Amino acid sequence: MKRRTALSALGAATLAAATLPARAQATTKITFGFTAVTDFASVFVAKEEGYFGKRGLDVEPKFIPLNSTIPAALQSDSLTIGGPTPSVFLQAVDGGLDLVLVAGGGLTAKNITGFGLVARAGSGIKTAQDCVGKKIGVPGLGAFLHVTFRAWLKDQGVDYRKVNFVEAAFPQHADLLRGGSVDAVVSADPFMSRITESGAGYVASYYSTFLPEGNQTIVHAARRDWAEKNPQAVRAFRESLVEAAAFMVQPKNDARVRAAIGKYIKLPPDVLAKVQISPPGPVVTDRQLAYWVGLMKDQDMLKGSPDVARLIAR
Template identity: 60%
Template sequence: MSLSRRTLLHGVGATVASLGLPHAALSAAPIVFGYTGVTDFASVFVAASEGFFRRRKLEVELRLIPLNPTIPAALQSGSLHIGGPTASVFLQAVNGGLDLVVVSGGAVTAKEITHAGLVARAGSGIHNAADCVGKKIGVPGLDAFLHITFRAWLTQHGVDHRRVQFVEAAFPLHADLLRGGSIDAVLTGEPVIGRIIDHNVGYVASYYLTFMPDNRPTVLHAAHRQWVQQNPEAMRAFREAVHEGAHFARQPQHDARVRAAMGQFLKIPPEVLARMPIVRPSASIDREQLAYWVDMMQEQKMLKTAPDIDRLIAK
């Protein structure tokens, strides 16, 4: 974690610990949910568009967050009630002292799904791991999912990730940064990949995530522990709605409606939306899934201590 982000998280934690979360931020309705601009939140998009939240008398406001690593601090401060950090961002925030728990799972890895990868600028000459040495690569969150998995992929191919320069860049900026030549490649996902290719700005150098085992969480739905304790019924209702959304999204006969839900919240052009792969979400989360990320992060020396995983999943 960078010094600035660590300082921010500890500062927010100290403020909350001394003052307590504001009561308004802990109310059950409306629930403010923070997501980033990727398809991994399909189960939440579907739950909102198909009325699964309303059926449970929940009012949920979906709020787009530009950078994933800012979500934990927003949960701690109360500006978000539930949010979708990647597993690595969540675990590092907890390791830094934030009292967060997982409410439900989001999307999971699957080798047949190629919705994210290394996208290189046209003319960059990047085609494999070795070509990344000395290059500047944009990531939608330092130490977030795409970043740490890419470092693991580089290591697997014998490349020292410290020889690659990583810069933080929000998803909506990826195409423009490549077009302008200020970076050589980005780690990105759909719908951004489709837009980059459609405008001949870049190409997919590698769908590198296929090196990962199946059923590992890409994003989590997390909340502050105090919010969960004060709103257990709302938390359980949210979890049930997301489970229903995930089940709905896994049925091929619902593909058109799932795409429509993603288009509504991600503002995807129809021509990109039509050919975009659908991430099959799984709202379940267990100890083994989190332990996978703990192991990877410890290998990269990202955690000071091993977390108590059993305390991190809301009951």
């Protein structure tokens, strides 16, 4: 299983750090922003299994409808730490926000088919070429699904500039397809499964399987000034996620992992039982972030060339 394989990538030394006793002298309050995807599972597990608490962190998960709004919420102090996609994070930094990464969320994997291109019933969309001239909803312009879908279109020989992209939050996808407001959406489970089961749409492509494995799908960012003033809290947050990752990859804990996800994403039991969970990747590397820089530069999304080493809190 990919989740079990992902554990080896965390590194023995980092995992060992997760077992150290809590060192925080006082409780640090953290408001954490998440969107409705399973890539945040390690945060949910760390909260429910008490990994944050034993390290002196009081983490309050807060639902954010659109991933692209997370950097602004960090800047305004509405969030202490938030989970933007790597592309949203890099665009925010490129635009002048002084943010750093304190940890990571989920990772890409070839066997993950939990997101893809979902076309409206009767639209006739089957290939990348069929998307030309169509209106396609994405849950955040410049976010993970938007950027990776455009990369797939380009890989298939299609000019993504000839596709009309509109921003639409996950919960709106089914209604937009039914009403004919969009021809397709780039969506993810559990919303994708609900759409197909209702007959409102069908999966035209699990395009995600073309992505390289082991790259971050979600990163956990904070303002640089907060991270520099709270280095112990940054380490404690990351170590909590490392411990949660170790918990997640053990098959015997699957039911508890899914229960933690269901609590925060509010999934019905039948959907929760089937939803795919991305491999956990709590430690972000320079290589992983550099992959996203390259992908975004290829789409003319960055003005500068960010120093990835400076963007990761150590």
